[in-house]
Amino acid sequence: MPVEDVLGILRRLSARARSWHAPVVALVARMGKDPYQVLVSCIISLRTKDEVTDGATARLFELARTPAAMATVDESAIAEAIYPAGFYRTKAATIRAVSREILERWGGAVPDSIEELLTLKGVGRKTANLVVSLGHGKPAICVDTHVHRIMNRLHFVETGDPDATEAVLRDRLPRRWWIKVNGLLVAFGQRICVPISPKCTECPVAEACPRRGVEKSR
Ligand code: SF4
Structure with missing residues (x-):
């Protein structure tokens, strides 16, 4: 997937995600950095x-x-x-x-x-x-299983483990998205693009997603 397309998806998810919080992100929001x-x-x-x-x-x-x-x-x-x-x-x-x-x-x-x-x-x-x-508020990309899985389903990366995904994202994803991408995709991955049987019928970016590697969905 071209970088412009994945940025469009991230922007759409951001608009939907105002009430979504990953636990550490929520903690930071409450306690300050x-x-x-x-x-x-x-x-x-x-x-x-x-x-x-x-x-x-x-x-x-x-x-x-x-x-x-x-x-x-x-x-x-x-x-x-x-x-x-x-x-x-x-x-x-x-x-x-x-x-x-x-x-x-x-x-x-x-x-x-x-x-x-x-x-x-x-x-x-x-x-x-x-x-x-x-x-520290410095550019870094935290790639956990959610970020790794979703970036592969979107076919923005084609990688076998989170470390390899991090390397590709460092190369392809604009720096302004590095900090945001973890909280956004963790929240999305916990609610909609879940590990087993993602909820594609209620996904706000379904029409743009090639669903790479998804065999079963809801
Ligand atoms: S369409 Fe399905 S696989 Fe693709 S991002 Fe949405 S929930 Fe995930």
């Missing part, structure tokens, strides 16, 4: 339902909102605050370790480069891209 809080909420959100992430982050940030403060909180207290998030014990250990490392290596300031963020144990490309884009 804070790279550390974006980082921690991303860690909590992995393999966890939106509503559970929302409650867990709120409880944890009542205990501590900065790397310095978090480094003084017991791992068990972090685990208790974020329960029932998936893998809450592992995530509690990651949050504490990451907080200490940010404190020791960067004086408490979360780095703004993907490369530096990826050196933190437990931080992958998806989280690093969200911290750079939502936390």
Whole structure:
């Protein structure tokens, strides 16, 4: 699909999506941009339902909102605050370790480069891209399974994994869309272009979509 066509689709989805929010995006909207809080909420959100992430982050940030403060909180207290998030014990250990490392290596300031963020144990490309884009307001493309799946269905990319999709999007998608595309397509992918049997009959961009790889739809 040519870039002009995919931009038209993104614009149409944007107009429809004013009430759609991905969990981390919603959190940022409520709390303001804070790279550390974006980082921690991303860690909590992995393999966890939106509503559970929302409650867990709120409880944890009542205990501590900065790397310095978090480094003084017991791992068990972090685990208790974020329960029932998936893998809450592992995530509690990651949050504490990451907080200490940010404190020791960067004086408490979360780095703004993907490369530096990826050196933190437990931080992958998806989280690093969200911290750079939502936390620091710098161009970065967070490609998770939703962005990867939808960009392939639209046939804007033809890739086998999210990292390969990110590379193509960095090359083809204008920078002004880099930050927006994740929140928009996560929300769209949770509601309409769902993983199994997408709701094509209620899709606002159906007439422009080649539905590449879609075998069953509603
Ligand atoms: S038409 Fe179907 S496959 Fe294409 S974007 Fe819409 S919901 Fe997804």
